[in-house]
Amino acid sequence: MDKQEKKNMIKVRPGRLARREARMGYVFITPWLLGVLAFLLMPLAESFYYMWFNIRITPLGMKFTPVGTGNFTQIWLENPEFPQQLVTYVWQTIVEVPVIVVFALLIAIMLNQKIKFRAFFRLVFFLPVIIVSGPVMNMLVSEGAATIPSMNVQSVVAAFDRILPSSLASEIGEMFSNMIMILWYSGVQILIFLSALQKVDPALYEAAKIDGGGGWECFWKITLPTIKPMVLLNAVYTVIFLSSNEQNELITMIKNAMFSGTKEKGYGYASAMAWMYALVISLITLLFFLLLGSRKDAYDRAVIKAKRAAKKEKRIQRSIERRSARRARAIKRRIEQKKYREYANHD
Amino acid sequence: MMSKKEMKRKAKEAKAEMKRRNDAEYDGLSFKEKLKKRFSKEKVHRFLFGSKEKDGFLKMFAIYALLICIGFVYIYPLLYMVSTSFMNRDDLLDSSVKWLPSSFYLQNYIDAAKSMDFWVSLGKGFLIAGLPTICNIFICMFVGYGFARYDFRFKKFFMVILIFSYILPRQVTMIPTYVLYNNMKILGTIWSFVLPALFGNGLNAPIFILIFYQFFRQIPKVLIEAAALDGAGHFKTFYRIAVPSAIPAIITVLLFSFVWYWNESYLTELYVQGLSGKSIWTNLVVQLKNFDTSFTSKTATGDTATSLSESVRMAATTLSILPLLLIYFVLQRHFVESIDRSGITGE
Incomplete structure (x- = not known):
């Protein structure tokens, strides 16, 4: 649109009635807006404030001592478990998310075929959604129910160790030994893919068939481009799920730091940890956005x-x-x- | 008009005729020739690899095999859990007992239930999951309707905040929120879950708001305009037209919200239990998390018949899953179809 056209176009302002109606929208979202202020923005600002202080709880209330970047230097230099865990977590997420998403897509495609007992299979594959809570998983993992005994993990790890850096290889090994857990995390993703697959226009496949396209070609040229937004959605969902999952040791660490009675730890220290954690998660999410975003x-x-x-x-x-x-x-x-x-x- | 019976008879006759004709083709041929004709190369090929209309046997076989194998892997931990939970001490040590316990041993369950305070925890768990869920449904529906129906200023900005609040890990806002609840004196009560839910900031509320948003966008605008012409105000349109049409979405949100609140142990421990040890609130998952310590203390006082073992822990795990599992099997159709109907994948 060039300037001339813009000049000629009459800008239509919404009428008074329309504007008054639009104002009703605010009424509807007011409860949420208040909630965001009270439970999201204010705590966010406060925790940003906390992280520059050493906070001690006294009977008279919280006592703030400014330490500058002291909390961060302490986390990085004196208590190295947290940064170590953070690095492990990054590798773990980057390895696990693609596996979960691809696996969910595979299962969804299989469930979308014309098969018998479809309802039964859906029942089975959706079952984990209601079970995956931290303590239950911890119990099952600690009793060895999460690994398939006949699967030989050692050789797999050894094979990967030769071609990949050791941190990545150990994550892959970890993943194989907890394969069932990985599979269990893909319940919702399967469901999302399944409903996306059912919405693909069958006329597209028919047209492709007439033009001589096989199943493989149809998948790459019709199915995948159509459900691509869902791939991104599922990847982000998986990242968030893994981040707030109680199998994740980082969040337990943050909580422990919050309530540890020691002098140097406490609310400020935990806030600094939480902010670092949030930064890492946002970076991972951003990575997947860039990789899978709609080109x-x-x-x-x-x-x-x-x-x-x-x-x-x-x-x-x-x-x-x-x-x-x-x-x-x-x-x-x-x-x-x-x-x-x-x-x-x-x- | 042909009656149904007549039609059936005609179809039968036609079938018999077809068969006669087919048999006539084979008349006068030797057995070998018959065999050759019946299993011609094309026919076998079509059977194995399928034709344009029908999928081949090989493909279907592969799909079923994969689904059954992966399905077994999915249920394996559950089977292991249940079978172990019925074993007594001798069975655990006996290496010849692998899946089926030698006797139906219920003492594990009795002890685990006693240690977890099963009935009390169950009732409280229902409250902890149920009340916030109800708040979630109403508020998210309200807010979602506001987002879907009205075009107000900064709407896009608010939507971005909504998604941001989902991606942001809870740990960042956790500490100031804890302080806030402490100051409000609602720490250690169920209000610390209900209050954020009342303001649209409950657990995973952004997802629910987006579900309702997607759903309400599909309501034709004409319907709402018609209601306005008939004299319905904004709120009346909402609860007379939008709410009744949103039942599939409501069911989805109900199920997921309930399950997610039920399985949440991290925040339950932090807010509803308050970590002070004085709170009366608890749920099964939290009980399971602290199972080992509580069971050991019960054993010390001589309240239990068995000592802490694999099978007791598995019994406890089974008990903590059981209520949801029962709900799932009753409502499984709604669970699985919910996402299809509520249009979570609309965009």
Whole structure:
């Protein structure tokens, strides 16, 4: 849209009635807004404030001693378990999320076929959603119910150790030894994929079949692009799930630091830990956004390119016009000056 | 008009005719030739690899095999848990007893239930999960309707905050919130769960708001305009038109909210129990988390017949899952179909 068009377009302001109606929207979201203020933004600001202090609980209330970045240096230099766990956690998430998402997609595709006992299989695969709570998982893992005894993990780890850095390899080994847990974490994801798959237009597959496309091709060119937003959604869901899952030792560490009676730890120290943790999670989420976010397809790209070219052309044209106008003015002026001079001379 | 019976008879006749004709084709052929004709190359190929219309045997076989195998892996921990929980001490030590215990030994369950204070914890657990869930349903529906129906300023901004509040780990706001509840004197009571839920900031509330948002966007605007023409105000439109049509979404939110609150032990311990040890509130999952210590103390006072063993712990785990499992088997259809119908994957 160039300037001329913009000028010609009349901007329609919503009428008074529409504006009054829109104001009702605020009434509806007011409870949530208040909640966000009280339970999200204020605590957020406070914990940001806390992390620069050493906080001690006295009978008279909390006593703040400013320590600057002391909490952070302490976490990084004196109590190294937290940073170590953080690194482990990052690797773990990066390894586990793709596995969970791909696995969920596989199961969803299989459940989406025309099979018998579909309801039964769905029942089985959705069952973990209601069971996966921290303590139950801890119990099952500690009693060895989470591993398949006949699976030989050692050889797998050894094989990966040769080709990958050791931290990554150990995470993969960990993943294999807790395979059932990984599978159990994919209940909701399967459901989301399943309902997305059912919404793919069957006419697309029919058209592809007429054009001679096989099942494999259909999957890559129809199914996957259609459900791509769901892949991102599931990846983010999995990251968040893993982060707030009680199997995760980091959150227990933060809680323990919060209530440890020692002099240097406490609310401020725990806040600093929590902020670091939040930063790491946001970075991981961002990573998946960048990897899986909706890239524009070829058509969109072509349109944008054409628009840009048209704009450039217009700009060049305008500059040419301006230049010629300027020249015309200059010539005119020169002629006038000449005339004036002639007139003066004449005089 | 042909009656149903007549139609059935006709179909039968046609079938018999077909068979006769088929048999006629085979008339006068030797057995070998018959066999050859019946199992021709194309037919076998079609049977194994499928045709355009029908999937082949091999593919279906692979799908069933995979589903059954993975399904078994899914249920394996549960089977292990249940079978172990019925074993007595001798069975545990006897290596010949693997899956089926030698006798139906219930003492584990009795002891575990006693140690967990089963009935009390169950009732309190229902309250802890149920009350916030009800608040969640009403408030999230209200807010979701506001987001879906009205176009107010800063709507996009608020939506971003909504998603942000989901991605942000709870640990960041946990400490100031704890202090806040402490100052409000609601720490260690169920209010510390109900209050945030009342203001739309309960556990996973952003997801529920988004579910309702998606759902209400699908309601045709004409319907709402018609209600307005008939003289319904904003709130009346909400509870006379939006709420009754949102029943699938309500069921989804009800089930998920209940399950997530039920399985939450980290925050329950922190807020509802208050970590002071004086609170009367507890639920089964928290009891399971502290099972080892509480059981040992019970054993010390001679309240239990068995000592802490694998099977007692598994019995406790079974007990803590059991209520949800029963609910799941009763309502499984709603669980599995809920996400389809509520359009969680609309965008």
